[in-house]
Amino acid sequence: MTDQPSLSRRGLLAGAAAAVPGAVLMQGSDANAQAQKPAELKIGITTFLSGPASVFGVPGKQAAEMMIDEINKAGGIGGVRLRAYFVDEAPGTEHLVGEFRRLVQSEGVHVMLASISSGSCLACTPLSKDLQKTTILWDCATQRIFEEGPQPFAFRSQGFATPEVLAPLLYLLKTKPDFRTMAVINQDYAWGRDSWEMWRAGMEALKPGVRVVAELFPRLGAPDYTTEITRLLAARPDVIFSGHWGGDLVTLARQAAERRLFERSLFVLPVAEASLPILGRTFPAGHIIGTRGDHWNNHPRPKDPARLKALNDAYRARFNEPVIYPVHHMVQAFNALKAAYDKALAAKGGAWPNDAELAAAFRGLTFDSPTSTITLREDGQGLEDQIVGLSTHVDSTPYAIPKDMVIFPAAMVSTPVGMKSVDWLKSLKPDILGQVPAPIAG
């Protein structure tokens, strides 16, 4: 990880900078310098605090505050208390990149937790390499991050777009394989386009000959889907795929329910979970729903049921909201952080790790998630299981929850290291369907 030339260059630079007054501020920017145990462990967190994606960002922030309080109460990490610096992603890349630098170079944060938006992550990840600062990609999904080149300082403590699309596709092919036509309605931006490209690649490999009768890409934040729903009602697709999330999914589901589109076509919604509490009983039973991982509160086989229940109870008690997937993702990021520091501290016999040693601890790290355990692959990508199920209504919950859930092991649905997702999906063989685990009834 440490390349010698950069060391000598940095030495030269530091020497040159020492001649300039005030260069003392630049100290500590070297990833391989001896690290002192800090007075507090500073963590920079970028998340949406305003705008439509704040439906994910604010729960993420709340979860971070809860985790920090919890860890600090238990004595911190390696005896050091945690402190968070939050940054709003909403003003756009240029502001975010500036804030990332400010946190690293001025506030001296030790670790960054970057971004919900894939665009933000794509901008921050190269910066983690430039500034040699360990960056946990806590929520963004784009498959491009680790497929476009190695990232020595970036790690994703959660899944990514490919398994999140492939798992619902396999679920559909396994449980309801007799469809002949399908349609897509996705938000017109990167995730909407990418998820459809991946779905299509996988579907054409596993079930060739399905006719696509409508491809609709309404704009992000559209208030009205009348035209699209009319098209879908007229085209009568057997299956409708939609990567919609947040408020957009709420709008789409309400308007589709009003016009009985749910009765005519089977919906496949990989990011449904976070919007279901708001939709209540409006969201009908019998549609395929996912949660960008295995984050269902009614997880059929959590590794430690008490741990999942404790998270749900604590979060609800403090914020009076049900837990949604960004909360899990934030908890995972903090668990990864804690596990990595513990590993690095143990490796140095209790001495505080520098940036390079901390990053080294992340590679191959295994840590607990609220429901299971996650392992970071050699490229930095986390292997997170996916659970897809069929929506149903029960008396104990006032909104739709999944039943007949299938737990897809992460390794089965993730693009192998070194391959591009779309190429891999195109190369899938139908025998992968034989590997799909049986649904867990109830």
Place this chain on the structure above:
Amino acid sequence: MRRFETLLGLAAAVLMVVAAILAPWLKFVLTIALAKGIAVIGIMLLLRAGQVSFGHAVFIGLSAYAVAFLAPAVPEALVLLIAGTAVATVSGLLIGLFVSRYREIFFGMLNLALSMVIYSVLEKFYSITKGTDGIRVELPRFAGMALERADFEWAIFALALVLAIGFALFARLYLASPMGQALSAIKTRETRLEFMGVPARQVLLSAYVLSALMGGVAGALIAMTTRHVTPLLAYWTASGELVFIAILGGAGSVLGPFLGAVTFELVRIYAGAAVADAWQMILGGVLLAVILFAPGGLWGMIQGALRRRAAP
């Protein structure tokens, strides 16, 4: 006053260099502020003619995307700067031929509409532009030298500073020239200008093309500083930001745009750092305060303070 303006400008430039040396992260913010300041000089030229463009960020966006597309083929910062500027200037000429026929609200709205068309193209032509995810700009060479990241940032900062001083001087000369004086005449009474035999449309068009050129310079600088371009650069809120900066800084002097841009960036960063979830409110409060209590902007405040000192 003019001598004071020059001295203040030089002092501000020195101050910026010192600040950039003291705090490395500020260098990034100041580069962005200088770039935006250059773009806002363009807005100021149009403001002299009484015209407000709510779509000028499009030239920043076009130039930034030109840089992003060309960077893999020609990884040379100075060439990219010229290429980005050229793209923005040519688009400015094409759009300007059309919008320079209109005045006031129609001028503003047409600029807004055209900028949103181009924004949508950048966002929706997904296979080419990568949509909202944007395109990464790899580190180019600078004047033939392959620089490390930190050195390259210094180079771009220096380039931005030199360009900012250059454009400020140019704008000062331009506004004092007959062409610049004719701009003020468009604001007061355009018919008189025509009676004098000066074609108002061409006066406005030339100012428009110049402002697009400055937007282009800003876009190329921003693209090479943030090194990740997204369609948000051309979104109407980014255009609004430029007008905000122009009002904040004041249109009375070419220093106004830079005062405004630096203040804007710093207020946004410190507001964001202090209250991450209510920074918009602080920014809005600052703008309201400026409009209500200092209609001449920050430059107007400095000018007022100087006059008061000179008067007794």
